[in-house]
Amino acid sequence: MANVTAKQVKELRDATGVGMMDAKKALVAVDGDFEQAVDYLRENGMAKAAKKNDRIAAEGLAATYVNGNVASVVEINSETDFVAKNVMFQNLVQYFAQLVAENKPADLESALKIKTEKGTIETDLVEAATVIGEKISFRRFAVLEKNDDAAFGAYLHMGGRIAALTLLDGTTDSDIAKDVAMHVAAINPRYVNDAQIPAEELEHEKEVLTEQALNEGKPAKIVEKMVEGRLHKFKAEITLVDQPFVKDPDQTVEQYVSSKGATVANFVRFEVGEGIEKKEDNFVEEVMNQVKK
Structure with a gap:
């Protein structure tokens, strides 16, 4: 069993929004692998959002x-x-x-x-x-x-x-x-359209969604249709042209630009700073160090 640290638990909690015990359980289950822990939480319906890449650090x-x-x-x-x-x-x-x-x-x-x-x-x-x-x-x-x-x-x-x-x-x-x-x-879309989404990313998402549906107790015969629908929603969420246009949510970005002939x-x-891990200052430790001097 992996030796899971408090820092690892905190990072997973920040990234997924789950409780401390759920985060620790997930990390223990996958021997401390962060990415696998995120998948584990999603597959079991516990992760609110895998948003670790949204943290601003620098x-x-x-x-x-x-x-x-x-x-x-x-x-x-x-x-x-x-x-x-x-x-x-x-x-x-x-x-x-x-x-x-x-x-x-x-x-x-x-x-x-x-x-x-x-x-x-x-x-x-x-x-x-x-x-x-x-x-x-x-x-x-x-x-x-x-x-x-x-x-x-x-x-x-x-x-x-x-x-x-x-x-x-x-x-x-x-x-x-x-x-x-x-x-x-x-x-913050990730791709222009679904043709740009890497095949391996879609396959990974499909595996996670399939496991998620099975863990929800859904019959195997309807899991495929459920996964297909959820995968379609996933693609629409991350592709620019399929997202509801921010200035007019009743139409997609593609519909908006098409109406302009574009x-x-x-x-x-x-x-700024996305994906860069920021140094965490320990204020108490800093003050104590100053006192010792």
Whole structure:
């Protein structure tokens, strides 16, 4: 039997919304494997939501920049949220977004070597860190390109905490594309349509839903139909075009853009710090250490 720690139990509780004992039971059942524990809870109807990837851990800003038929999204991280309010940092993030759109680097290594007014993006980061007094890092970027008969939509939420960029074909109206970008920022779809969902992800979800239905005591002969319906719902929840449009829930995003003669070609959504584990400070321990000194 795996030696399950209190930290593991807390992480699983935070990710799934279950009680402490259920979290511990799940971890013990799968020898401490986090992903398997999430599946175990879902299969047994105990998990409220497997939302571990929604936790925001790091600080900083994201920004977008449109340069003709090229657009970019960047995320620059800092150690504290105070830096995001620093004008120098804000200008730096926007400047980097512009440089990325203009240079279209192939990867992060290439992006760091882009020439700036003072040197390169990499040396500018070092200078900013020295001036601001915190570690400043260029985490990621994305570049989209379009034709003349397409439109970009850019939207920033919470001053750059979330940045969304959309690409619509069949229209040159950036306001329509921006509406979709607002939806992307708010609802956080994972794919444009169900054709983009990896086969292994669908198969995994099908296995979980099947086990879930069987554990609910449903007859085997109707499990297949139940799973089919739930799988259809799952796909609709994570694909942009099938989601109810945030500004008009009576129609889907696809129906909205179709009414404008357009189709969704692509999107990018960056939420600052998503997927980065943030250091947890122990305030009591810190105070006691100061007292001992």
